[in-house]
Amino acid sequence: MENQLNLIAKSYDRGIDFGRRGIDLYEDLPEHITNHPNYPMFQRLKMEGLSDSGRKEIKDYLSPDINMKFIDLGCCLNLMFNGYDKWLSTYHGVDISSKTIQLLNEFVAKKKLAIGSLYCGSIHETPFEENYFDIGACVGILEYFEKDFVEKAIVEAHRIIKPYGSFVLDIPNVNSPVFQITMLIEEHLGRPDKFNMSSQEFNVMLQDYFEIEKTEKVAGMIQYFLSCKK
Template structure:
């Protein structure tokens, strides 16, 4: 495997059949949550990485934002019809109410200031958001039992935030109206409205 590939890229391309089932379940939950929404004409995936989430969605206009230019290059190759730009979740270069749906999956746990990111997400959405994070302690346990990050008791070295499902929903509830909570093991996924 190429040394330049991110941990995210390796996860979504894992040869481990169990990991494949877990990722497929996550993507199916994401598709099902978004399928319930009406009049979605503009979508942004913040922290889009290599475009795996964008690749699984079926919307006419999707924009991807990430801080990694290498990830954006791969995302563009996989999704040539989509728009991509480099940027930070703390300062998204779009006007207020620019998108019908904002997606940020597996992003908030990497941030020192998730509160600032959630304010920025609220600013750019017209209506809906789908947000997901690892559901702790299950995410760590899964890592530990598959022999990953043993010295850190399964915690990913890039994760600076750790939420149980209930704590994450409570956090989101301070910024949005929570419409639906899904728990595709080992994540928490929240569909919410501005």
């Protein structure tokens, strides 16, 4: 687990370094990826600007309001690029990449945003009190981990979200041709996907912690819209 966390941190740190220089690592992929028969579908979705984290459906479901605290687990740059800075709720972000957190702090200072906190660390061990958050999300993260870590992340999310709080997360749709390309890209970027569960197994894991209100298939992933059980 620690090795995988380190790989993910280093990979995203590297992505931030290249991004500051104006280099998009997704634009320089090897031929075994770009020549794959499923790559055009992936590229088309990317050109259409489809973002798992930036979907209107997430905001509609969470209904962020001025008196709510929102936790973004594995936040990446959602605050900068997916409109989370416009939400009325108080933003808190957690990410394993120190350079991601550094860039977000720079963004917050430059835009003079009023947020809650930005924490560099793993999503399975956060510094927050029990039942602290009204709403939360964990999108594009669980695909990197095997079952044991995924369960720890679910338990932690359950701990810090209030009873009946709304939570959105996603897991890979392993049969999707788009996810097959995503796996190749993530491997190339040095952060291989390790998710090793069926959706049925994941549903069983969730049942003691969250009520599944609906699911949607999006760009190679399955998004879950959940209510926190207590």
